[in-house]
Amino acid sequence: MWSKLTILKRLNGNKLIRMRCFMRGFKYVLLASAAIIFLALVPKTQTAQAQISVGIGIGAGAPVCPYGYYGFGAYNCAPYGYYGPEWFNGGVFIGAGRWYHGGPGFHGGVNRSFDPRYGYHGGYPAHGGYHEPPDHFQSFHATHQSDVHGHYQGGGHHR
Numbered sequence: 001m002w003s004k005l006t007i008l009k010r011l012n013g014n015k016l017i018r019m020r021c022f023m024r025g026f027k028y029v030l031l032a033s034a035a036i037i038f039l040a041l042v043p044k045t046q047t048a049q050a051q052i053s054v055g056i057g058i059g060a061g062a063p064v065c066p067y068g069y070y071g072f073g074a075y076n077c078a079p080y081g082y083y084g085p086e087w088f089n090g091g092v093f094i095g096a097g098r099w100y101h102g103g104p105g106f107h108g109g110v111n112r113s114f115d116p117r118y119g120y121h122g123g124y125p126a127h128g129g130y131h132e133p134p135d136h137f138q139s140f141h142a143t144h145q146s147d148v149h150g151h152y153q154g155g156g157h158h159r
Contacts, residue, residue: 062099066131071096072117072150077125085137086111091130100148107153109142115150 063069065077066126068087075097086108087094094102134138144152 056062062095064129065093066125066128067133069096070115070150071100071146073097076116077127079114079120079122079124080106081111081140082114084111084140084142089143091132093130096148096150102148106148107145108154109140110144110146110152111141112143112152113145117150 026107038100050086063075063077067080068078068083069075070078083093087096089102094100094106132148146152
């Protein structure tokens with residue numbers, strides 16, 4: 001037979017075991033909640049974007065330039081005034097050379113006086129995202145039409 005003392009010890013023991021299990025589970029729930037609250041309150045950090053192109057263009061991404069890049073090697077950033085507005089779609093350069101992503105047979109206006117193969121010795125913009133030209137291409141003057149590989153055809157048109 002069970003004595004009252006044995007029964008009380010067993011009941012208290014079971015309560016103690018249940019209490020330990022509850023506290024252990026509660027501890028993990030509390031820890032997970034604290035982690036979620038901490039992550040929610042930590043301010044989002046800005047991520048820096050950098051472009052690094054290494055190699056001879058094998059597998060390298062297209063250059064990121066404010067006014068496009070030349071369609072011929074070394075694919076340097078072209079200065080404002082080399083490409084006309086038809087080379088941009090919603091502020092995005094349609095590409096040139098092996099990174100061209102427009103329609104087949106595309107030819108657009110360029111100003112060859114900004115081509116280093118024809119004597120241009122001026123400055124070049126740093127790599128970076130597109131900047132809307134201050135005059136929205138109103139002063140652009142095409143001297144030639146060019147395909148996406150920098151091959152010129154005839155004279156240009158005036159804007």
